[in-house]
Amino acid sequence: MRGLYFEEFEVGTVYRHTFRRTVTEMDNVMFTSLTMNVAPIHLDAEYAKTTVHGKPLLNSLFTLALIGAFHVPELTMGTTLGNLGYEEVRFPAPVFHGDTLRGETTIVDKRESKSRDDSGVVWFEHRGYNQDDVLIMSCKRVGLMMKRPADGSVFGEERQA
Template sequence: MRGLYFEEFEIGAEYTHPFTRTVTEMDNVMFTSLTMNLQPLHLDEEFAKKSVHGARVVNSLFTVALIGAFHVPELTMGTTLGNLGYDKIQFPHPVFHGDTLRAETTILDKRESTSRDDSGIVWFEHRGFNQDDTLVCLLHRVGLMAKKQEEEGAR
């Protein structure tokens, strides 16, 4: 399985990714602890009960990592040369323990690289939804994508 090469991306193309993932308490506690985020909203149930959410909220950077990964098998597996940046990250609704997430991607734009002849730049919009189809995460990402090689076996 491989992702798409630069030439294969079409502006406006939309992808509904087939994967889903239920976010567990362990995911949240481990990620939050590994990244040394001491925010009690993620770790302290008693604190979080008194918040506007009424319960612990999943670390938003975990949500970014998960939603930003659902596309990999279909779109960028082995064909990406790296992320160039994120233009937008939004969280319109919190993620809670037990939420099941899925993602969709739209290709926003693309252009040839001006500094490399082996790659191009692609702008992606990744949208994450929970089990109720509520938008929980919106990402605009810029990726450096490999071009197809002329010679067979060059990759």
């Protein structure tokens, strides 16, 4: 399985990713602890009862990372050269453990790299939804993507002689 090369991205295309994932309390505790975010709104059920949500919120950076990863197998696996930036990150609705999340990506724009012959720049918009189709996350991301190799080889495929 490989992602798309720069030439294969078409502006305006929407990908509805097939992966879905139910997020758990353990996901939240592990991610929050690993990143040293000790905010009680994520870790302390008794404290969270006193908040507007009444229960612990899933760490929003975990949500961003998870939704941002749903696209990898079909769009960027082995063909990305890295992220260039994130912008307009939004969390319009809360996420709680037990929610099942899915993602969509729209190709917003693309252009040739100004400094590299082997790559191009692609603008992605990632959106995440919960099991009720409520938008829970959106962001725009810019990535540096490989162009198709000049020798005709393809990542993840054996070259035929």
